[in-house]
Amino acid sequence: MLLTQCSFCAVDLGLTLGKKCGRCSTRYCGAACQVQHWKEGGHDKLCRLIKKGGGAExxxxxxxxxxxxxxxxxxxxxxxxxxxxxxxxxxxxxxxxxxxxxxxxxxxxxxxxxxxxxxxxxxxxxxxxxxxxxxxxxxxxxxxxxxxxxxxxxxxxxxxxxxxxxxxxxxxxxxxxxxxxxxxxxxxxxxxSNVNLHEDALSVREAELARLRRFGGLEETILAMRRNIANSHQKLGRNEQALRLMGDVFSGYVKLNGEEHEQTLLAAHNYANSLLCLKRFEEAKSLMRKTIPVARRVLGESNQTLKMRAMYATALYDDPAATRGDLREATTTLEDIERTTRRVLGGAHPLVRTIERNLQEARGALYARESGAVESIREGVGAMTAGGA
Known part of the structure; x- marks a missing residue:
């Protein structure tokens, strides 16, 4: 990983704290850890090799x-x-x-x-x-x-x-x-993040955010990195923290670029996803209903638009208050998206596999609801017949 920790005791140093080995630039929190690493951690054998390889980083x-x-x-x-x-x-x-x-x-x-x-x-x-x-x-x-x-x-x-x-x-x-x-x-x-090393991804992203702030990075670049940090927190199950960050990032993009910019639409997608993780279905659906028509107008049927439509469908069938109409809409939407993504990306692409799983879940929820309705009708007819007899 980016070397932001003491190489002996692993305490966090950020990008600027601590000291470095004078020969190979290996980082430590202080002289004591540097000495111990040389004596007990094998650095005496690696120091010249690391220097020859271009330094620690x-x-x-x-x-x-x-x-x-x-x-x-x-x-x-x-x-x-x-x-x-x-x-x-x-x-x-x-x-x-x-x-x-x-x-x-x-x-x-x-x-x-x-x-x-x-x-x-x-x-x-x-x-x-x-x-x-x-x-x-x-x-x-x-x-x-x-x-x-x-x-x-x-x-x-x-x-x-x-x-x-x-x-x-x-x-x-x-x-x-x-x-x-x-x-x-x-x-x-x-x-x-692609291989689910989310703690490592978070460390890299926080280091990059610190670098951007230190060197006066553009506001749009800082917003993008904060969005990525929020994604890492969400993948790690820190949903409240992720939601706060995503809300700030979405507001920041609206102010910076307006509601029809591609980065604003991506931020809206991420914010809605954070809402879904906390089961705030109505807020997520409301945001997607407002954003998806804009995405289709600005981006066409791009991967980003398809992801937003899939998220909206997921919110429909995941909501405990979903009606049969909601479940039918979710199923037909996912069927359409699955055909499109399979044609464009191929069956092995992760997005296609995710949509396939969502479609199976939506169909299962719809089948369970309609089977329950049929059973209720049968029971009602049976009770009426018994009463007539």
């Missing part, structure tokens, strides 16, 4: 990247007989790593080595920097760190995590006040 990033690539390759499916679309080899010529495919590509498309994806992103972004191609080109090329160039969908799961570490290890040495290390930290936090 770079050494740690390289190590974590190697581990993440191994996990991604081990988790990959259907790679037998396939080759990397970048280097055309089955095994990477240097690292000997296997293939991965963590996007929406299907058939024989999209297989690659994480190392090849990372190297391609690194080269393309470096060209944009060296040739001063402008912000638009820089942003487009930066997306290669997290988006497949073939299907144009974000990487997910273990591949997203491995590419997050690849991006961080590539830019960890840049000046701390530059935007690139911050963007790499944000990507790493997202990758860690």
């Amino acid at each position: 770079q050494y740690n990033a390289n190590k974590k990247y190697t581990e993440a690539v191994a996990v991604a390759a081990a988790c990959a499916e259907d790679t037998k007989g396939q080759t990397c679309y970048i280097c055309t080899q089955a095994l990477h010529w240097k690292t000997k790593e296997g293939l991965v495919r963590g996007c929406a590509c299907r058939g024989t498309a999209g297989f690659a080595h994480v190392s090849c994806l990372a190297e391609q992103a690194k080269i393309l972004f470096a060209e944009a920097e060296e040739n001063n191609l402008g912000d638009k080109a820089m942003n487009e090329r930066w997306t290669r760190w997290h988006k497949c160039s073939l299907c144009n969908q974000d990487y997910h799961g273990t591949v997203a995590c491995a590419l997050g570490w690849a991006c961080w290890k590539t830019y960890v040495g840049r000046p701390e006040g530059h935007w690139i290390p911050g963007a790499a930290m944000a990507l790493l936090g997202s990758g860690l």
